[in-house]
Ligand SMILES: *[C@@H]1O[C@H](CO)[C@@H](O)[C@H](O)[C@H]1NC(C)=O
């Protein structure tokens with residue numbers, strides 16, 4: 001098998017239900033080569049029609065690695081396409097979520113020039129689509145759906161990847177619609193509808209006191225409906241490294257709790273919340289053509305660190321009002337430097 005050939009691994013125990021044909025149970029993994037994929041040295045295609053369902057009960061994973069369900073590893077030129085549905089049947093996992101969080105995602109691990117398109121992803125036990133270690137990847141026209149209260153069900157999580165494009169997709173879930181992890185560059189997100197969910201988030205970054213490098217992230221034409229956050233950047237004070245050259249443009253918010261937010265003091269463990277001298281540097285972030293409503297009184301919250309302030313923030317043509325009739329919204333900026341033109345609520349940035 002050469003480097004170009006594609007392997008589809010179905011780890012552990014998985015049941016495949018195809019709507020029109022038979023039911024088969026697959027142990028370990030199978031090779032898409034046996035299912036009509038070609039190894040022409042250029043492109044392999046896997047088409048998925050019908051529904052692939054995960055085992056319903058966590059106990060079916062006993063003795064197996066529940067972190068592995070559908071994964072594509074070390075692939076090049078693999079385009080997963082179809083009009084099918086990947087159903088994670090996550091409810092039983094969510095119900096025990098405090099004890100155990102398996103990563104039962106649809107995963108691409110280490111790949112070049114690959115894509116996912118025209119598929120539905122529903123009710124993953126955790127992240128719906130995980131892309132890690134990929135170079136040149138696109139996600140187009142996917143629908144992701146899990147209940148608003150399903151814990152940790154990110155829509156798409158991206159890690160250690162470059163040259164990603166996410167377009168024309170709808171994401172409704174219980175956590176971030178899209179989250180961008182520690183080492184990523186050149187990510188273009190366009191025409192995405194998010195909500196319910198926690199918004200489009202860069203971070204959280206640097207949780208393990210590690211170095212992070214995230215740059216050239218462009219989010220344009222996105223709408224957020226009743227999400228907890230909109231355009232978010234969150235970093236841990238204990239982290240190091242940078243987030244830079246970020247653009248959030250042409251965004252529309254409908255009843256969003258924190259429409260624009262940078263939290264450079266992110267911590268969900270009490271001890272990590274104390275003021276530190278370290279931090280992830282955030283610079284050159286542009287917010288442009290942003291409209292809509294906030295459900296809280298702080299529509300813009302750029303809460304940066306004292307020791308590593310946010311620099312080069314630019315806001316232009318931003319108009320955020322309250323989702324509640326007769327209420328006002330304000331902007332809060334702490335240690336955030338930059339310039340603003342035509343921004344309401346105002347003032348915020350330090351010059
Ligand atoms: C992807 O491309 C890089 C750089 O050309 C190469 O080192 C790597 O082996 C490729 N990976 C796969 C899975 O083809």
Ligand SMILES: *[C@@H]1O[C@H](CO)[C@@H](O)[C@H](O)[C@H]1NC(C)=O
Nearest residue numbers: 089090091122123145146147
């Ligand atoms: C997702 O799971 C929830 C809870 O089990 C269920 O109510 C809902 O119908 C499922 N969504 C889809 C699209 O099947």
Ligand SMILES: *[C@@H]1O[C@H](CO)[C@@H](O)[C@H](O)[C@H]1NC(C)=O
Nearest residue numbers: 167168190191220221222250
């Ligand atoms: C953004 O949306 C507008 C209006 O829906 C459309 O005209 C424009 O082409 C979109 N831009 C991109 C980059 O898709």
Ligand SMILES: *[C@@H]1O[C@H](CO)[C@@H](O)[C@H](O)[C@H]1NC(C)=O
Nearest residue numbers: 193195196223224225226254
């Ligand atoms: C926002 O979501 C609600 C359901 O939560 C839906 O009824 C409404 O049509 C959506 N609005 C937009 C602008 O998409």
Ligand SMILES: *[C@@H]1O[C@H](CO)[C@@H](O)[C@H](O)[C@H]1NC(C)=O
Nearest residue numbers: 265266273298301303332334
């Ligand atoms: C800003 O961050 C500090 C430190 O975490 C926190 O105490 C404060 O409440 C935050 N302010 C706002 C307006 O979010």
